[in-house]
Amino acid sequence: MRGSAYHRVWPDVYLPAAVVLDLEARSRAAYLWARRWGGVLGGYSACALLGADCPPRDAPAEIVVTTSHLRAPRGIRLRQDDLAAHECREVRGVEVTTPLRTAYDLARRGSLEDAVVAVDELAGRFHFAPEELLVMAERHAGARGCRRLPEVVELAEPRAESVMETRLRLVLVLAGLPRPVVQHRVRDRSGRLVATEDLAYPEHRIALEYEGHEHFTPERSARDAYRYTRLQDLGWRVYRYSRRDVFRRPTEIVAEIERALARPP
Known part of the structure; x- marks a missing residue:
């Protein structure tokens, strides 16, 4: 495995050297590293698996876990959060946050422009109303970043095509x-x-x-x-x-x- 035929992506996780290490590949590798702790792909990693065209080119692989004692290798964003069963789905053998939950998470962080871009792309592709983010916020009262959700929802437009x-x-x-x-x-x-x-x-x-x-x-x-x-x-x-x-x-x-x-x- 240490030869030129493989990349060592994360500890104990290798990929063939021919594989392009784009966000989807790095996210899949991160999932292999984290699945023993029940990790789920979230944020822009979930977007990459869901086929949503909004992740920045330099976005790190993102894993959502329920435990706080883990330390992530460089290049993995580790986020502690509680996910309900209906907020996850399996995509080609990988557990990811649902489109609605992914939009909710991305709408609460980063720049306002990036947040609206993510909501537009996910809501348009998966046919949910941006206002559903406000309903989700009620179920997660007190979560960080929720105060700006109304502004993001107001600016969102699911009919946007790019x-x-x-x-x-x-x-x-x-x-x-x-x-x-x-x-x-x-x-x-x-x-x-x-x-x-x-x-x-x-x-x-x-x-x-x-x-x-x-x-x-x-x-x-x-x-x-x-x-x-x-x-x-x-x-x-x-x-x-x-x-x-x-x-x-x-x-x-x-x-x-x-x-x-x-x-x-």
Whole structure:
């Protein structure tokens, strides 16, 4: 096992060297290390197993345990908490917190933006209302971080179709701009669907779109060009933003949309 064919991930836990040590692989390995103490994958590790696309790239593997005497190896986040039986489920042989419990845990920590991103992704993917987090908070009265749950729930939008779409929406809303409509359908004068916009201010005919890498294939670029032409013909103004824009120039985005809202449609 000490040869070049295997990685030593955690004490007594090895993986083949060919396995990419992404969050899911590290989380599975952490579960093998902790299962003797009844550990359950939680937080972003649960997201990775559940298929939710919200964990940060550098998120540590996270284990929820009921005992306080354990010391985790470097790279594992160990969290002591009490989990009810209905707050856990098995995913491909691994015990993880349920989507609702995972959203509840992530909504209570980290930045406000990261919390809303996690709730949007989990609530949209697993079809529960963000307000259910408030019901869970009543069952866990006094838990750390519960005071900000109402704000997270108010900002959440399960219809968001991507993490970056949520982040673009939060750039606007947290700066004080009106809340845009999510996944707004634009129809032509005959009632035919022209486009479904990520974010929109319909009364102003303003659309905002997050442009991920998938928008830059030749086929998608051609479709987008046709769609933008039809939107412009209907009097819509389309603002397109990239990941770099959202993270590096949020102030400019807010200023651009403020100016757009100030002009008549």
